Amino acid sequence: MKFDVQGQALSVLNRLAQAHWPDRLKLRKPLEKLIYRGSRASFRLAAERAAKSARGPRPQTPDGLFDLALSDEQQMLVEMLEGFASEVLRPAAHDADAAAMVPAELLNQAQALGLTFYGVGEQHGGMAAERTTLTNALIAEALGKGDLSLAAALLVPLSAANCMRRWASAEQQARWLPAFVGEQAAPLTAIAVSEPTPLFDPQQLRTKAKRKGSHYVLNGEKCLILRGLEASQLIVAAQTSQGPALFLLDAASAGVERRAEPGMGLKAGGTARILLKGVKVPAENRLAGEQFNYQSFLDHAGLAWCALAVGTAQAALDYVIPYCNERLAFGEPISHRQGVAFIVADIAVELDAMRLMVWRACARAEQGLPFQREAYLARLLCSEKAMQIGTDAVQLLGGHGFTQEHPVERWYRDLRGVAIMAGGLQL
Amino acid sequence: MNLETPKKFRGLVTQAHQVAANYFRPISRKYDKAEHAYPQELDLLAALLDGMNAGSPDAIGATSASKRGASAEQAAGNKNGGNLSALLGVMELCWGDVGLLLAMPRQGLGNAAIAAVANEEQLQRFKGSWAAMAITEPGCGSDSAAIRTTAIKDGEHYVLNGEKIFVTSGERADSVVVWATLDKGLGRAAIKSFVVEHGTPGMSVARLEKKLGIKASDTAAISFVDCRVPAANLLGNPEIDVQKGFAGVMETFDNTRPLVAGMAIGVAKAALDRTRELLKKTCTLEYAKPLLSVSHAEATLYRLEAEWEAARLLTLKAAWMADNKLPNSKEASIAKAKAGRVANEVTLKCVELTGALGYGEDELLEKWARDSKILDIFEGTQQIQLLIVARRLLGKSSSELK
Numbered sequence: 064m065k066f067d068v069q070g071q072a073l074s075v076l077n078r079l080a081q082a083h084w085p086d087r088l089k090l091r092k093p094l095e096k097l098i099y100r101g102s103r104a105s106f107r108l109a110a111e112r113a114a115k116s117a118r119g120p121r122p123q124t125p126d127g128l129f130d131l132a133l134s135d136e137q138q139m140l141v142e143m144l145e146g147f148a149s150e151v152l153r154p155a156a157h158d159a160d161a162a163a164m165v166p167a168e169l170l171n172q173a174q175a176l177g178l179t180f181y182g183v184g185e186q187h188g189g190m191a192a193e194r195t196t197l198t199n200a201l202i203a204e205a206l207g208k209g210d211l212s213l214a215a216a217l218l219v220p221l222s223a224a225n226c227m228r229r230w231a232s233a234e235q236q237a238r239w240l241p242a243f244v245g246e247q248a249a250p251l252t253a254i255a256v257s258e259p260t261p262l263f264d265p266q267q268l269r270t271k272a273k274r275k276g277s278h279y280v281l282n283g284e285k286c287l288i289l290r291g292l293e294a295s296q297l298i299v300a301a302q303t304s305q306g307p308a309l310f311l312l313d314a315a316s317a318g319v320e321r322r323a324e325p326g327m328g329l330k331a332g333g334t335a336r337i338l339l340k341g342v343k344v345p346a347e348n349r350l351a352g353e354q355f356n357y358q359s360f361l362d363h364a365g366l367a368w369c370a371l372a373v374g375t376a377q378a379a380l381d382y383v384i385p386y387c388n389e390r391l392a393f394g395e396p397i398s399h400r401q402g403v404a405f406i407v408a409d410i411a412v413e414l415d416a417m418r419l420m421v422w423r424a425c426a427r428a429e430q431g432l433p434f435q436r437e438a439y440l441a442r443l444l445c446s447e448k449a450m451q452i453g454t455d456a457v458q459l460l461g462g463h464g465f466t467q468e469h470p471v472e473r474w475y476r477d478l479r480g481v482a483i484m485a486g487g488l489q490l
Numbered sequence: 491m492n493l494e495t496p497k498k499f500r501g502l503v504t505q506a507h508q509v510a511a512n513y514f515r516p517i518s519r520k521y522d523k524a525e526h527a528y529p530q531e532l533d534l535l536a537a538l539l540d541g542m543n544a545g546s547p548d549a550i551g552a553t554s555a556s557k558r559g560a561s562a563e564q565a566a567g568n569k570n571g572g573n574l575s576a577l578l579g580v581m582e583l584c585w586g587d588v589g590l591l592l593a594m595p596r597q598g599l600g601n602a603a604i605a606a607v608a609n610e611e612q613l614q615r616f617k618g619s620w621a622a623m624a625i626t627e628p629g630c631g632s633d634s635a636a637i638r639t640t641a642i643k644d645g646e647h648y649v650l651n652g653e654k655i656f657v658t659s660g661e662r663a664d665s666v667v668v669w670a671t672l673d674k675g676l677g678r679a680a681i682k683s684f685v686v687e688h689g690t691p692g693m694s695v696a697r698l699e700k701k702l703g704i705k706a707s708d709t710a711a712i713s714f715v716d717c718r719v720p721a722a723n724l725l726g727n728p729e730i731d732v733q734k735g736f737a738g739v740m741e742t743f744d745n746t747r748p749l750v751a752g753m754a755i756g757v758a759k760a761a762l763d764r765t766r767e768l769l770k771k772t773c774t775l776e777y778a779k780p781l782l783s784v785s786h787a788e789a790t791l792y793r794l795e796a797e798w799e800a801a802r803l804l805t806l807k808a809a810w811m812a813d814n815k816l817p818n819s820k821e822a823s824i825a826k827a828k829a830g831r832v833a834n835e836v837t838l839k840c841v842e843l844t845g846a847l848g849y850g851e852d853e854l855l856e857k858w859a860r861d862s863k864i865l866d867i868f869e870g871t872q873q874i875q876l877l878i879v880a881r882r883l884l885g886k887s888s889s890e891l892k
Binding site for chain 2: 126127128129130131132133134197262263264266358380384387388398399401404405407408409411412413415416417419420422423426427430432435436437438439440441443444446447
């Protein structure tokens, strides 16, 4: 696993600088933080190139025009993360699936990428501006191209930061968020929403939080919690007398019982079952942002899973194309048959449909427009089509697809999770 | 990124919706019943549209969907031009009635073809005339390279011989854009399009088809017997360029396929809207409950709406790419494939959801379910679109992936 973050960043910067370099001053700061704090030489190079180019940055959606283009910053981020996904995540995915955990070295590399900066506001040392939902979705999509379950695991810290920035009060943010942009990794914080009930509805939580003086007392059971076993903190969704709420609690609190809960897929995510028996949580740890909106919290989570599914579905398409062209049957590539070719075409059609539904919901969210409907429809479409693409990818590879010689059987298992997971992540 | 209807076209969308609701809908059933009768109400509307379009670079209608459509704005950066505006207009008008839109004077696909490939002189000469499009023949449908209608150069004329079928507005239009081959031996590259005006000796309408839907639109079979067409009526380059091959005539499709997808989106929206209205006492859509916990009818409505939204976004993407001069053949085919099949599924499901009400002629739902089928067929069937998409993805030629 030799992946030089800085080298990769430089090559992207180089290409970008030659194309059209965006506003130097506006991009310099986030870039430095994103790519490698302390390695400023590379940016001096980029800046020199930038000075030679007279072209200005492209303005974001002037006059409310329809615009599908990514900003230059988003484009660069995507290219860099796609490189990370193909060179680091993909080769590590098989073993991570078998070991049901993320390798330590990979965790370090992911920490070096500094993704959590995208979840922390500028006042707390991060670089999350107003408009971050789509950028977060693009991060998930790019990582999802490498491996769904590793990507989900690596997004847990960013998700926790997003969750706090969106739904915690200003005072809570000042208390919790700076840790996410420090030199050391922030306390790993898992988000626990799902409960082990068939037809689970996250609006009908069985986990209860009762107010007792200066504390809440939590009782209930949470399941399939991404990195739930290794987390040192938990954000738990529980029903209060005023409706569903989120609580940040120490995973070592008395009354918290955890055990590994392996599933069909998402294995690298180290899913866990968590029992809460009379767990005392200080009242000031209830996420108390003025804008707190539980439905919107769920929608931001659903869209994160959708964005991952888009990335993995793209990986599946990119994988089956060369396979169908190389695999011979009856003297010619199987891709010469309509029965095969039409499946490939359908994957492309539905994949693009998924992507546009997710992008639109995210673009609305970050513009401050209502997006509950769009998020719901995106989730519905992605749940259905991602699984179809997963099963088609295995089918196209036939018996070979059924074995672990190829990644499609893993994606098949992982993609089944898209329709099921509630919470866990947050754009 | 912004994937909402552009602000500058919102007025146009509202206008088109008013036309659909107040002009098309009231006569929708009348012309579904009176197949082959010309909807003369459209003359007034067409004149109004011409007037509106005359002073506006963002015109509604077929002719505005061309690569030139956006030429008014040359500024760098993102463009929303003729392809998007035409698409948005078509979606709304087809919410009213697909058949009536197809019957609109001067808005035919022939006009779109002229707008896309004609030279400046031809653009001027054919301005204001109504052109139908004739590609299909009795022996060739989706396989347009197998065209057998011939065009033989004879002095200042081409002499056309052959038979064309399924020509929308073939009888009512002023002229027909006819695809013919200069040399059968040279394959696709030899296929050119010609503007043939009605009244040209040797051209005759053989019959009008009786159809499943879009009955307001006349569908003609036209025969050409030693029909002499001025050489200046050949659209585009008269040379046979084997390198470029079929590309010239096929370019039209990159602009027209999103429009036909837009028709599908319009009629599907009509069915969805009406079905939700009829089911509003039993189905409430809150976009919150898990799909597995709502009623089957509600889940069906959600699913259809999601598919519809997906088709709509894919189509906007294809048109946006055309406006920004990005190569969009694959995306145009993706949009057409998805919108065609979604519209057909949506309209048929809506009849099922509304039961006997939807099946009866008191409602328009059964009509929309008949109208929608053609949108999965003309301008390239769904299967042809999938073939195009697959060839692009797999890097296959038409001889490898047949």
